[in-house]
Amino acid sequence: MKRIVACLAMLTFLSAMTSCGVTETASDSSSTRPTSPSASTSATATENTKSDKTTVAAGTSANNDTDNSNSSENSAVTAGTENNGTPLTKTDFNLIAGKWYEENALDSRTLTIDADGSYELAYRGGGKQCGKIKIEIQDLDGTNSNTWYTFYNGDTKWESFRLKSREGGSPVLCSGFDDTSLVFVLNGENGGETAGNNALSADSFLGTWSVGRCYININSSGGNSYSVDVKWASSAAESRYWTYPCVYDESTGTLVCNGTGSSVNSVFTEDGTETTEQIFTNGSASFAIDNNGYLVWNDYTEPENNGMTLMRI
Numbered sequence: 001m002k003r004i005v006a007c008l009a010m011l012t013f014l015s016a017m018t019s020c021g022v023t024e025t026a027s028d029s030s031s032t033r034p035t036s037p038s039a040s041t042s043a044t045a046t047e048n049t050k051s052d053k054t055t056v057a058a059g060t061s062a063n064n065d066t067d068n069s070n071s072s073e074n075s076a077v078t079a080g081t082e083n084n085g086t087p088l089t090k091t092d093f094n095l096i097a098g099k100w101y102e103e104n105a106l107d108s109r110t111l112t113i114d115a116d117g118s119y120e121l122a123y124r125g126g127g128k129q130c131g132k133i134k135i136e137i138q139d140l141d142g143t144n145s146n147t148w149y150t151f152y153n154g155d156t157k158w159e160s161f162r163l164k165s166r167e168g169g170s171p172v173l174c175s176g177f178d179d180t181s182l183v184f185v186l187n188g189e190n191g192g193e194t195a196g197n198n199a200l201s202a203d204s205f206l207g208t209w210s211v212g213r214c215y216i217n218i219n220s221s222g223g224n225s226y227s228v229d230v231k232w233a234s235s236a237a238e239s240r241y242w243t244y245p246c247v248y249d250e251s252t253g254t255l256v257c258n259g260t261g262s263s264v265n266s267v268f269t270e271d272g273t274e275t276t277e278q279i280f281t282n283g284s285a286s287f288a289i290d291n292n293g294y295l296v297w298n299d300y301t302e303p304e305n306n307g308m309t310l311m312r313i
Helices: 002-032 036-083
Strands: 098-102 110-113 118-122 128-139 145-153 156-165 171-174 183-186 207-211 214-222 225-233 238-249 254-268 274-289 295-299 308-312
Touching: 098 308, 128 156, 214 308, 225 254, 238 274
Parallel strands: none
Antiparallel strands: 098 110, 098 183, 110 118, 118 128, 128 145, 145 156, 156 171, 171 183, 207 214, 207 308, 214 225, 225 238, 238 254, 254 274, 274 295, 295 308
């Protein structure tokens, strides 16, 4: 009986010892392993690190974009400075648009200028060069200035010209102020080519012609009479219109309007309302087809349009 009691006591003691060991082991384990909050903190730190790197990268990219933008602007400014000019819109070249012929030269060159600021210089012996025109303003005294049209063949400057009028209003392009200057005259004055082409009939004028934003429609009015309608759109909202009743002059091969032409300016407001302004009702002009098949508009009322050259469309 004593042995049984002793055995039971021993079993109870061992059970208590085993229970304490498990408790201590569990306590040791919890003190050495990371708990889930620690893991969460680590993940948050990792995400923050990625976020910081992304922000830095984005900031760097944005800075690069800014630098590129500034670099682009600087390049544009530098290019403009190197060329000493500013590209212009189409309507800025209407004063010099047309066909010009070199004066006082054995092999006279032909200079054709489009209203979009492009040009073609053709040589009589064959060959040509093309390019773009830029404008330069030469300040003289803070009040007066000279306007120079500078012709570029690619990035190479060919020549600069100023526009002036001779006695009688004949326009010329001059490269300088003395007798050594290059001079180009409009529409073959002084022997380049005649403006009219007598080999063509009056019906050769019929149809639509254009250059840049300028369009001319020519229709027969019956017999020897023709109507010439001109539209020049300076913008989407504003246009200028000319109407010339013409007769065909067989001796010169031209359509002629003597004092019966009219012109109006039309402007559309934002609400679609059109307002018109009468510019003149006594205009004179002539229209010719040159030897290259271009229509030449000679405006005697507004010389700034004189010599405009258009192509058939």
